[in-house]
Amino acid sequence: QARTEPKAPEDFVSLRSVDPTILQEMRYVTPHNFVGEPVDGYRQPLCILTRPAAEALHKAQLRLLRQGYSLKVYDCYRPQRAVDHFVRWAKDLDDQEMKAEFYPNVDKTRLFADGYIAEKSGHSRGSTVDLTIVRLPAEPTRPYHPGQPLVPCFAPQDERFPDNSVDMGTGYDCFDTLSHTLDPRIQGAQRANRLLLKNTLEDVGLVNLPEEWWHYTYKPEPYPDTYFDFPVSAKSLAGRH
Ligand SMILES: C[C@@H](N)C(=O)N[C@H](C)C(=O)O
Numbered sequence: 064q065a066r067t068e069p070k071a072p073e074d075f076v077s078l079r080s081v082d083p084t085i086l087q088e089m090r091y092v093t094p095h096n097f098v099g100e101p102v103d104g105y106r107q108p109l110c111i112l113t114r115p116a117a118e119a120l121h122k123a124q125l126r127l128l129r130q131g132y133s134l135k136v137y138d139c140y141r142p143q144r145a146v147d148h149f150v151r152w153a154k155d156l157d158d159q160e161m162k163a164e165f166y167p168n169v170d171k172t173r174l175f176a177d178g179y180i181a182e183k184s185g186h187s188r189g190s191t192v193d194l195t196i197v198r199l200p201a202e203p204t205r206p207y208h209p210g211q212p213l214v215p216c217f218a219p220q221d222e223r224f225p226d227n228s229v230d231m232g233t234g235y236d237c238f239d240t241l242s243h244t245l246d247p248r249i250q251g252a253q254r255a256n257r258l259l260l261k262n263t264l265e266d267v268g269l270v271n272l273p274e275e276w277w278h279y280t281y282k283p284e285p286y287p288d289t290y291f292d293f294p295v296s297a298k299s300l301a302g303r304h
């Protein structure tokens with residue numbers, strides 16, 4: 064018998080309904096992520112957030128559009144079952160399929176302890192988002208084909224997996240100290256790009272995780288203590304006023 068799935072509270076929205084101009088490349092619904100397969104609970108490529116977090120991103124987007132840039136989100140609300148999938152994957156040390164791209168220099172046993180993945184994630188509280196900046200007009204992106212050769216996420220931008228974002232010094236979900244937002248080895252245009260993202264988002268109320276240049280939480284969080292588990296799908300938002 065089909066399981067009755069939990070629904071999102073009323074004040075969760077699809078980001079597209081608040082700002083259709085923000086680009087979306089939802090990685091965990093695809094196999095192009097550190098696990099190497101679609102992650103549990105991601106049923107559609109949809110960015111779901113609490114309304115205040117989505118409205119803050121809309122404000123940031125208006126500022127960036129004036130400068131010729133757009134935000135691009137990689138992950139938004141993340142169900143607890145997806146986090147549980149990450150935890151199961153991390154315990155399976157025989158599975159190192161995606162290491163060469165996403166964590167070449169970090170032992171798989173360290174990914175949680177070093178702060179790159181959380182067992183209780185802010186994403187499940189609905190006001191946390193992983194994102195970058197794209198120079199407009201956005202170049203088309205290329206699809207990932209499972210099994211294709213992997214390149215370290217900290218290789219020069221023209222060698223690593225193609226992404227139409229500005230150069231942040233590493234790719235998304237690059238579990239390495241080079242992804243620490245203010246790592247002193249990141250200088251010049253790459254540092255300026257990280258600071259453009261950081262300053263723009265801080266101005267509208269989002270706070271960065273120092274270990275990851277892409278990870279931001281809107282404060283004050285509407286649900287600071289609740290870890291939701293409704294699936295990422297339009298159905299989770301449907302049937303509400
Ligand atoms: C896995 C990565 N995208 C991320 O969001 N990491 C933080 C620490 C989290 O899991 O909350």
Ligand SMILES: [Zn+2]
Binds near residue numbers: 138191193277278279
């Ligand atoms: Zn994140």
